[in-house]
Amino acid sequence: MTVTTPQPRTTIPAPAPSVRPRTPDAAEDAGWLELTEAVREAGQYPTRAEAERITRTVLTALGGHVTGDERVAMAQALPREAGRLIASQIPAPHPLTAREFVDSVAARIEGSTPATARWHVSSVLSVLSTHLGETLTTNVLTQLPQGYALLFGRAELATAA
Secondary structure, rough: OOOOOOOOOOOOOOOOOOOOOOOOHHHHHHHHHHHHHHHHHHHOOOOOOHHHHHHHHHHHHHHOOOOOHHHHHHHHHHOOOHHHHHHHOOOOOOOOOOHHHHHHHHHHOOOOOOOHHHHHHHHHHHHHHHHOOOOHHHHHHOOOOHHHHOOOOOOOOOOOE
């Protein structure tokens, strides 16, 4: 028969608390919250969470259709999260018409129809236009096919004769 003698318990020290992961600055959060709150009001969404979901969907869809300097300028002019959503998209092989763009957003939102998708797109893009300012919005619109200006809450651009 084997006899064992009890050994004193050893405690393993808990690891030192690690450095907290970096969280966005309050200003970054405030910019995103301000943007989504403006979309909530414009779209008359019942919650900020719904407005945030719609904003993410529309910005992600738009990100592939704005390219070059305008895309960079948009990403810099918007709150960091919105800029990241725009800049992280792969450029589309060909630009969608405004109607096709709205239809593509409708396909991304469960239960959405073209009419409700147009409401969502217009709610987000009209707020986006305010954040971007007149000049940058005009530059973005010159890059997109005809019909997008109305989605941004503006009259359609006319070419000078």
